Amino acid sequence: xxxxxxxxxxxxxxxxxxxxxxxxxxxxxxxxxxxxxxxxxxxxxxxxxxxxxxxxxxxxxxxxxxxxxxxxxxxxxxxxxxxxxxxxxxxxxxxxxxxxxxxxxxxxxxxxxxxxxxxxxxxxxxxxxxxxxxxxxxxxxxxxxxxxxxxxxxxxxxxxxxxxxxxxxxxxxxxxxxxxxxxxxxxxxxxxxxxxxxxxxxxxxxxxxxxxxxxxxxxxxxxxxxxx
Numbered sequence: 001x002x003x004x005x006x007x008x009x010x011x012x013x014x015x016x017x018x019x020x021x022x023x024x025x026x027x028x029x030x031x032x033x034x035x036x037x038x039x040x041x042x043x044x045x046x047x048x049x050x051x052x053x054x055x056x057x058x059x060x061x062x063x064x065x066x067x068x069x070x071x072x073x074x075x076x077x078x079x080x081x082x083x084x085x086x087x088x089x090x091x092x093x094x095x096x097x098x099x100x101x102x103x104x105x106x107x108x109x110x111x112x113x114x115x116x117x118x119x120x121x122x123x124x125x126x127x128x129x130x131x132x133x134x135x136x137x138x139x140x141x142x143x144x145x146x147x148x149x150x151x152x153x154x155x156x157x158x159x160x161x162x163x164x165x166x167x168x169x170x171x172x173x174x175x176x177x178x179x180x181x182x183x184x185x186x187x188x189x190x191x192x193x194x195x196x197x198x199x200x201x202x203x204x205x206x207x208x209x210x211x212x213x214x215x216x217x218x219x220x221x222x223x224x225x226x227x228x
Contacts, residue, residue: 023038025061025063029057034063035065035216041151043168121135131211132222134207135205142196145173149187151165170215177209178197
């Protein structure tokens with residue numbers, strides 16, 4: 001996601017202030033990290049703000065992070081006045097949010113497939129492991145679990161090369177410990193399409209670390225993928 005990093009040299013003549021449902025871009029922010037922080041997808045943030053090129057994010061830019069109409073716009077409604085004539089600060093109405101599903105939608109088991117053919121060597125526990133570790137050999141293909149758009153390809157400390165695919169509906173799949181990457185940010189991919197190859201062995205064993213996120217929260221991939 002290095003291409004989405006906000007340039008440190010960006011300046012603004014005055015300090016912008018975020019209104020209800022808005023966020024001020026900070027130096028070093030990326031579209032994905034902003035979306036994850038607010039429980040949204042990169043596609044939603046881009047659509048609500050008419051962002052055509054994520055490279056154009058600038059520090060100080062004010063972004064909408066809730067659906068249009070989901071929160072009052074700053075200054076859209078005159079503030080009520082008290083009997084003394086002074087303006088009282090209007091409190092925005094709470095934004096209704098859907099509750100996280102107890103179980104994943106049944107359709108995902110038919111829409112998605114496994115990212116690689118190896119055996120699961122470490123399962124999801126929500127704490128030390130937020131996904132699955134799948135055995136493999138360096139150079140073996142890593143496939144997209146379903147149709148979507150590549151949200152990011154970047155290098156992260158402790159994860160190596162990382163690919164993130166936005167599948168819509170607030171679902172994101174993440175593939176780490178990969179070597180050669182064959183896709184780029186913004187590219188549309190299909191179920192089963194090769195994204196990358198498993199990277200070099202670490203600690204004597206090559207593997208793929210794979211995660212599924214719903215609204216930025218890690219969920220157990222075994223609940224979403226076909227039985228294996």
